[in-house]
Amino acid sequence: xxxKSYLEAINKEFENHSYGQNPVELYEPIEYIMxxxxxxxxxxxxxxxxxxxxxxxxxxxxxxxxxxxxxNFTLMHDDIMDQAPLRRGQQTVHEKWNINTAILSGDxxxxxxxxxxxxxxxxxxxxxxxxxxxxxxxxxxxxQLDMVFAKKKDVxxxxxxxxxxLKTSVLLGFAMELGGIVxxxxxxxxxxxxxxxxNLGIGFQLNDDILDxxxxxxxxxxxxxxxxxxxxxxxxxxxALEKSVGSEEAKALxxxxxxxxxxxxxxxxxxxxxxxxxxxxxxxxxEAKKYFRKATDALNKLAVSEDKKQVLRLFAEQLENREx
Amino acid sequence: xxxKSYLEAINKEFENHSYGQNPVELYEPIEYIMxxxxxxxxxxxxxxxxxxxxxxxxxxxxxxxxxxxxxNFTLMHDDIMDQAPLRRGQQTVHEKWNINTAILSGDxxxxxxxxxxxxxxxxxxxxxxxxxxxxxxxxxxxxQLDMVFAKKKDVxxxxxxxxxxLKTSVLLGFAMELGGIVxxxxxxxxxxxxxxxxNLGIGFQLNDDILDxxxxxxxxxxxxxxxxxxxxxxxxxxxALEKSVGSEEAKALxxxxxxxxxxxxxxxxxxxxxxxxxxxxxxxxxEAKKYFRKATDALNKLAVSEDKKQVLRLFAEQLENREx
Numbered sequence: 001x002x003x004k005s006y007l008e009a010i011n012k013e014f015e016n017h018s019y020g021q022n023p024v025e026l027y028e029p030i031e032y033i034m035x036x037x038x039x040x041x042x043x044x045x046x047x048x049x050x051x052x053x054x055x056x057x058x059x060x061x062x063x064x065x066x067x068x069x070x071x072n073f074t075l076m077h078d079d080i081m082d083q084a085p086l087r088r089g090q091q092t093v094h095e096k097w098n099i100n101t102a103i104l105s106g107d108x109x110x111x112x113x114x115x116x117x118x119x120x121x122x123x124x125x126x127x128x129x130x131x132x133x134x135x136x137x138x139x140x141x142x143x144q145l146d147m148v149f150a151k152k153k154d155v156x157x158x159x160x161x162x163x164x165x166l167k168t169s170v171l172l173g174f175a176m177e178l179g180g181i182v183x184x185x186x187x188x189x190x191x192x193x194x195x196x197x198x199n200l201g202i203g204f205q206l207n208d209d210i211l212d213x214x215x216x217x218x219x220x221x222x223x224x225x226x227x228x229x230x231x232x233x234x235x236x237x238x239x240a241l242e243k244s245v246g247s248e249e250a251k252a253l254x255x256x257x258x259x260x261x262x263x264x265x266x267x268x269x270x271x272x273x274x275x276x277x278x279x280x281x282x283x284x285x286x287e288a289k290k291y292f293r294k295a296t297d298a299l300n301k302l303a304v305s306e307d308k309k310q311v312l313r314l315f316a317e318q319l320e321n322r323e324x
Numbered sequence: 325x326x327x328k329s330y331l332e333a334i335n336k337e338f339e340n341h342s343y344g345q346n347p348v349e350l351y352e353p354i355e356y357i358m359x360x361x362x363x364x365x366x367x368x369x370x371x372x373x374x375x376x377x378x379x380x381x382x383x384x385x386x387x388x389x390x391x392x393x394x395x396n397f398t399l400m401h402d403d404i405m406d407q408a409p410l411r412r413g414q415q416t417v418h419e420k421w422n423i424n425t426a427i428l429s430g431d432x433x434x435x436x437x438x439x440x441x442x443x444x445x446x447x448x449x450x451x452x453x454x455x456x457x458x459x460x461x462x463x464x465x466x467x468q469l470d471m472v473f474a475k476k477k478d479v480x481x482x483x484x485x486x487x488x489x490l491k492t493s494v495l496l497g498f499a500m501e502l503g504g505i506v507x508x509x510x511x512x513x514x515x516x517x518x519x520x521x522x523n524l525g526i527g528f529q530l531n532d533d534i535l536d537x538x539x540x541x542x543x544x545x546x547x548x549x550x551x552x553x554x555x556x557x558x559x560x561x562x563x564a565l566e567k568s569v570g571s572e573e574a575k576a577l578x579x580x581x582x583x584x585x586x587x588x589x590x591x592x593x594x595x596x597x598x599x600x601x602x603x604x605x606x607x608x609x610x611e612a613k614k615y616f617r618k619a620t621d622a623l624n625k626l627a628v629s630e631d632k633k634q635v636l637r638l639f640a641e642q643l644e645n646r647e648x
Contacts, residue, residue, distance in 0.1 A: 020461060020465070022465065023465060023468045023469055023472055025468055025471075025472055026464060026465055026468040077427055077428070077431060080423075080424075080427060081424040081427060081428065099404075099423075100404075100405040100471060103401055103404060103405060103427060104401070104405065104464055104467055104468055104471075106431075107401060107430075107431075107434065107464050108460075108461055108464040108465075110431065110434055110435075111434075111457050111460045111461050111464070112461070114438065114453060114457050115457045115461075118450065118453060118454055118457070122450055125449060125450050125453075126442065126446055126449050129438060129442060129449075129453065130442055133435050133438050133439045133442070136432075136435045137344060137432055137435050137436070137439075140350060140428055140431050140432040140435070141344070141346065141347060141350055141432075143428060144347045144349055144350040144428055145347055147349075147424060147428075148347055148349055
């Protein structure tokens with residue numbers, strides 16, 4: 001089963017899914033954000049994981065959707081906190097409606113995620129909720145850390161990795177673990193699935209940081225250099241700050257970070273030049289590779305046939321080499 | 325077991341409960357809002373309900389706390405939406421910290437509520453979560469309706485009752501139902517408990533509306549007339565608007581509602597005088613009594629000994645006759 005069929009099945013289920021009717025002011029924004037699309041990475045991972053065992057993967061679609069609904073709930077609330085005007089090229093919910101609507105529709109989306117989890121077998125439900133709760137709390141912790149780091153002076157690269165582990169990666173870990181649980185996988189395999197997902201997630205986010213600077217603008221789909229313009233403390237910036245200590249590059253970097261008024265292109269080019277001089281790209285790629293390698297190692301350990309693993313391997317490769 | 329012992333047990337458990345440690349920015353606001361106190365009405369109802377059957381009520385404390393944590397999550401988010409500066413006489417979370425903190429700490433509180441529900445027996449867990457999800461979504465629907473009504477012209481009294489049923493009462497219904505479920509009560513009794521709770525909740529909220537206008541300021545603990553000053557469409561105002569159609573009182577009422585600048589005391593006294601002339605207080609009291617009566621009727625039907633029911637009866641009476 002190639003993952004395009006999974007994706008079609010997920011999107012079809014989403015089209016037919018109702019979150020609620022009244023009042024429309026509460027439920028319309030949910031339909032809206034869910035209709036904006038996205039890669040549906042998380043539910044795909046759930047279905048691919050479930051399909052590693054002898055299991056009718058279609059029974060995992062609803063629980064898989066819970067992960068995607070939860071993810072979009074965090075986007076709806078994060079966009080308020082980040083005052084983001086756009087999401088996937090469209091107006092964010094708090095822009096299209098207002099902040100109150102985005103808060104409340106988000107809240108009910110979190111409940112909707114738990115509602116979709118109800119559709120796992122009774123014998124798995126408590127374990128699923130326990131793990132989901134842990135994951136959901138960690139995602140909130142990651143978002144809080146992200147906001148703390150934005151104002152903090154001395155953020156270390158390892159702090160940053162821990163932040164993205166919480167904010168992004170644990171949910172990919174849970175998505176895969178969930179697939180294992182519903183397919184009655186043994187405990188060791190369930191743990192390995194989590195490990196694969198978490199490491200894919202960290203690699204994925206590091207690639208995001210790299211693509212923000214080095215993507216081909218025609219393939220990327222959003223503005224290249226967005227993180228640089230906003231002084232976002234990505235792994236690349238933290239690495240550059242660390243490597244440049246005491247050098248001229250450090251002064252130039254600090255100068256750009258402090259500048260309130262600047263030409264966006266000029267700033268992006270200048271900081272990119274500093275990154276190039278410090279060879280940041282290669283280091284970031286090596287760092288990302290490290291996590292993709294950890295994911296592959298865990299996948300290798302998984303006690304299922306190589307044949308079954310093939311789809312996940314292919315998917316992980318595509319994640320590692322993506323251009324947008 | 326008088327309910328003061330329940331209250332002590334609940335508050336002691338809350339003092340010892342940890343929601344999480346890191347980052348402190350995320351968890352401190354939760355400790356803060358939970359420390360502001362309140363009547364702990366909902367967990368009390370859970371424990372009293374559980375104790376109607378042969379059941380060690382102490383086993384219901386953690387699930388009972390889930391209802392209180394959920395309630396306080398809704399307060400944290402509602403206070404943002406209502407731009408409320410104070411909660412129980414203290415700064416609201418978004419005032420003391422900021423809006424982002426109140427959004428995110430609220431989110432993790434909702435997860436914390438599900439975490440406390442995990443502590444029911446395995447055989448009850450799915451039923452509890454299913455009913456909790458339904459209730460939580462309804463509470464959000466009620467809050468959305470409340471915001472819609474604030475801007476809507478022709479709100480009817482029955483729309484208002486439906487709004488407070490969702491926003492306030494269904495959670496009291498769930499709190500009682502939860503007590504029954506954990507104590508292995510039969511399905512009919514569980515439904516009756518829900519019915520008692522919902523009707524107590526509507527009566528409770530109608531009393532709130534009455535107290536806002538007619539409470540003894542020395543006993544009330546907050547500003548009398550707050551709803552009047554804000555043009556809040558309470559049952560009393562809706563009843564007055566309905567009863568006064570075409571009369572002089574209607575003109576006077578509309579005049580006050582439109583006035584942008586006014587002396588607060590003068591407005592409160594003037595609208596109170598209109599209410600008095602239209603005999604709104606007696607009607608509101610009769611309406612509240614109707615729901616307390618429904619609660620008592622359901623309590624009467626409950627197949628447990630009168631002896632066991634006594635605490636709940638006393639508690640319902642205190643709710644009906646409360647002065648703050």
